Amino acid sequence: MPDQNKRYVIVRTYSAGVFAGTIESRNGKEVVMTNARRLWYWSGASSLSQLAMEGVKRPNDCKFPCEVDRVELTEAIEILDCTDAARESIASVPVWKQ
Template sequence: MIDTTEYKAAPGLTDDLIGRHVIIRSNYAGVHAGTLTAVGPGGKVRLSASRRLWYWWAAQGHTLTGVALHGLKADKSKIAGALDDIVILDACEIIPTTAQAQASIEEAPTYEP
């Protein structure tokens, strides 16, 4: 059975994350990292200076939490170039990053197949 309930964030739940560098895990659009500029109902988020983490390898650990804390192993990751603005319609996780992780993501080379 499919749950079709639309869940809404509690007012103020993500207010302190606006303007911060975050990693977004979405159901269908993959993983993105950038500055959170807006959060809407139903998992809608907007990022500026966003990079898609198409294939990522944590510098420490093996989860996105490891990426958010310690950054990437750039030589093992495939990171897209930065977009000025993106709206993701199905975010299921918003993870704030450390300054170290932000620098690692922003400085990772753009993957060119």
């Protein structure tokens, strides 16, 4: 179970894409996340706002690669807190790889 003092969020960056995971720290536009997945393609949510609130409706149609232990994002432009339902939905998406 995640640390209750840590926020599970979706972070949209300027050029590195979108990530979901636990926010460890933030300093201006720099965000450090742990246990983060890049959200390459999602299905069943019309926007990141809906994804953060409800999760995905079609997890088998999404493309979320494996989780990384830690990532430093230097150009965060949007941070959305996720509901427990959204976190569970994101976690249920099979790891996409080629």
